[in-house]
Amino acid sequence: MTSTAIGRRVAAATVLAGVALTGCAPPSTAASAPARSVTPFSSSMATPTPTPTPSRTPSVRPTPTATHSPVAITSPRATASARATASARATASARAPTAPSTTTSVAALPPSTTSGSLAGKVVVIDPGHNGGNAAHPEIINQLVSAGTFRKPCDTTGTATNGGYPEYAFTMDVALRLASILRAQGAKVVLTRSSSAGVGPCINVRAAIGNEAHADAAISIHADGGPSTGYGFHVIAPGSIGTNSSIVKPSYQLALDVRSGYATGTGEHTATYIATNGLTVRTDLGGLNLSTVPKVFIECANMRNAADAARLTSAAFRQRAAVGIAAGITAFLTGR
Numbered sequence: 001m002t003s004t005a006i007g008r009r010v011a012a013a014t015v016l017a018g019v020a021l022t023g024c025a026p027p028s029t030a031a032s033a034p035a036r037s038v039t040p041f042s043s044s045m046a047t048p049t050p051t052p053t054p055s056r057t058p059s060v061r062p063t064p065t066a067t068h069s070p071v072a073i074t075s076p077r078a079t080a081s082a083r084a085t086a087s088a089r090a091t092a093s094a095r096a097p098t099a100p101s102t103t104t105s106v107a108a109l110p111p112s113t114t115s116g117s118l119a120g121k122v123v124v125i126d127p128g129h130n131g132g133n134a135a136h137p138e139i140i141n142q143l144v145s146a147g148t149f150r151k152p153c154d155t156t157g158t159a160t161n162g163g164y165p166e167y168a169f170t171m172d173v174a175l176r177l178a179s180i181l182r183a184q185g186a187k188v189v190l191t192r193s194s195s196a197g198v199g200p201c202i203n204v205r206a207a208i209g210n211e212a213h214a215d216a217a218i219s220i221h222a223d224g225g226p227s228t229g230y231g232f233h234v235i236a237p238g239s240i241g242t243n244s245s246i247v248k249p250s251y252q253l254a255l256d257v258r259s260g261y262a263t264g265t266g267e268h269t270a271t272y273i274a275t276n277g278l279t280v281r282t283d284l285g286g287l288n289l290s291t292v293p294k295v296f297i298e299c300a301n302m303r304n305a306a307d308a309a310r311l312t313s314a315a316f317r318q319r320a321a322v323g324i325a326a327g328i329t330a331f332l333t334g335r
């Protein structure tokens, strides 16, 4: 990418102080995260978010006390009617102000087939971070809505100790996943199509899913946890009020993705965060602002040597994509 191109794209950027080079989750939050509690997300993991309800008073920080009591999805599978309702609401309230053009262009990949188990389904894939983020703190440090509070537009993401960046990993898995889902007949929309740009902001990433009326959306990340911890985890949204209609279907999506990913990759569930590979959070703009069923997956811990070895393997990334696709397919088809 060229800085001039970026400059053009982001004409209105406000310059803020330096960019925090951080991973997705603070190592310190790890170990003792209670089951399904809202694990404080490091500000490093800014997730894109559209600005839906203007009426919400932006409080400075998310209240970690929220409602994560087990979103009581006891039955493993959301009912069809619940999904339909969520989807209807999503459609109704979808329009979030589209963000400025700090974004890379949205790549809409046309379905490659008109049949298949996912025909008629729309899946939005959000590869976390971007390659130009580190060089453009003036863009990614801008505060944007994350629901009831504001967060930086985006973050740099983490990297393995060997220098393999998270943004490259997430893009690679996203493209592999897109191919698999398209082959099954789904329409796939990516929130970014290369690693040569900056952003998009977390609110925009969420808005892309909303505007596509996605049947399922997923943000792909890899964590920057403590080096002794390893494994993957999936993050489902807790309710902040405005997103209440997606909480239940998203939880089901999280269960399905967790299962598909574990089976597809053999990756252990995280040993340093979440519980059994699953957590519910209300501090992520990308989930708070979503009006469609959405989850995050932290595919492994980039700071752990064994995980890093897997993440840097193309064969593993293919298995990751296959596993995530299996989870999404299970969710969309009800198995």
Ligand code: ZN
Residues within 6 Å of the ligand: 023, 024, 045, 128, 129, 157, 158, 166, 220, 221, 222, 223
């Ligand atoms: Zn990340």
